[in-house]
Amino acid sequence: PAVFELRGTVVAYGAHRALDGVDLVVRPGERVALLGPSGSGKSTLLSVLSGAAVPDDGAALLFGEDLAAVGHRRRRTLCAQVGALSQELDLVEQVRVLHNVNAGRLGRWPLRTALSALLTARADDEARRVLEQVGLPWAVHARTEQLSGGERQRVAVARLLVQGAAAVVADEPASSLDPTTARDVLALLPSSASTGTTVVSLHQPELARRTFTRALGLRRGRVVLDLPADELRDHH
Ligand code: ADP
Ligand code: ADP
Numbered sequence: 001p002a003v004f005e006l007r008g009t010v011v012a013y014g015a016h017r018a019l020d021g022v023d024l025v026v027r028p029g030e031r032v033a034l035l036g037p038s039g040s041g042k043s044t045l046l047s048v049l050s051g052a053a054v055p056d057d058g059a060a061l062l063f064g065e066d067l068a069a070v071g072h073r074r075r076r077t078l079c080a081q082v083g084a085l086s087q088e089l090d091l092v093e094q095v096r097v098l099h100n101v102n103a104g105r106l107g108r109w110p111l112r113t114a115l116s117a118l119l120t121a122r123a124d125d126e127a128r129r130v131l132e133q134v135g136l137p138w139a140v141h142a143r144t145e146q147l148s149g150g151e152r153q154r155v156a157v158a159r160l161l162v163q164g165a166a167a168v169v170a171d172e173p174a175s176s177l178d179p180t181t182a183r184d185v186l187a188l189l190p191s192s193a194s195t196g197t198t199v200v201s202l203h204q205p206e207l208a209r210r211t212f213t214r215a216l217g218l219r220r221g222r223v224v225l226d227l228p229a230d231e232l233r234d235h236h
Helices: 042-050 072-079 098-108 109-118 121-133 147-162 177-189 204-212
Strands: 004-013 018-028 033-035 058-061 082-085 167-171 197-201 214-219 220-230
Touching: 004 042, 004 072, 004 082, 018 042, 018 058, 033 042, 033 204, 042 058, 042 082, 042 197, 082 147, 098 121, 098 147, 121 147, 147 167, 147 177, 177 204, 204 214
Parallel strands: 033 197, 033 214, 082 167, 167 197
Antiparallel strands: 004 018, 004 058, 214 220
């Protein structure tokens, strides 16, 4: 089945429709870049895909199951299989980077980060490995609050990698990174090689062209563009 599916999905804030009837099917192995101006509904769409937001109308399916039709526990199980990263990053400031990264093993991040201090040496090796992948090998024992915005973003991606979800939804995970680092970091997110699926919002079309297979354009809560990423041009 599809990994993500939306059918006529509407999300409204009062009278304002942040999503105004979206139909979308994302299949295993796809890497989707979501583009569109600020306020076009990108964050809202990603929240619905990850199960964090519930449609006011229409449906959201995860791995072929309608999230509104299954029970509470099944819903939790399905949503736990998606790695989600919001723009806020949800890092715990006062602990060392290592602990924020290890928290990826525990699912629900902020609450559980403190517990990650109890994890094993093997977990620490894994954390070191992913921190090296995102270009922060020196940051293992740094305090999270001392890092720059771009470094914090990479720590959050490292935590996502540790979580090991085959499906990832991330809201502008590379917005504070220079183009080269952004490309390298985005390339770490799941792709067809691992039948992994990634949906990410972005502001730079050239990044979408390089490491994604499909580009979606949003305007005022509607999908107005859906094409292979390599057909994307700068004016979109
Ligand atoms: P950007 O896409 O530039 O990061 P945001 O998505 O954070 O911007 O916000 C876009 C608009 O959505 C803003 O005008 C903001 O007022 C509104 N907005 C976002 N979150 C909320 C909220 N929780 N309550 C009310 N308005 C919100
Ligand atoms: P984007 O991520 O593309 O910037 P959003 O999904 O954040 O867009 O926002 C889409 C629309 O919904 C915007 O018009 C924004 O102002 C509005 N919006 C988003 N979150 C809220 C909220 N919590 N309360 C009220 N309006 C919101």
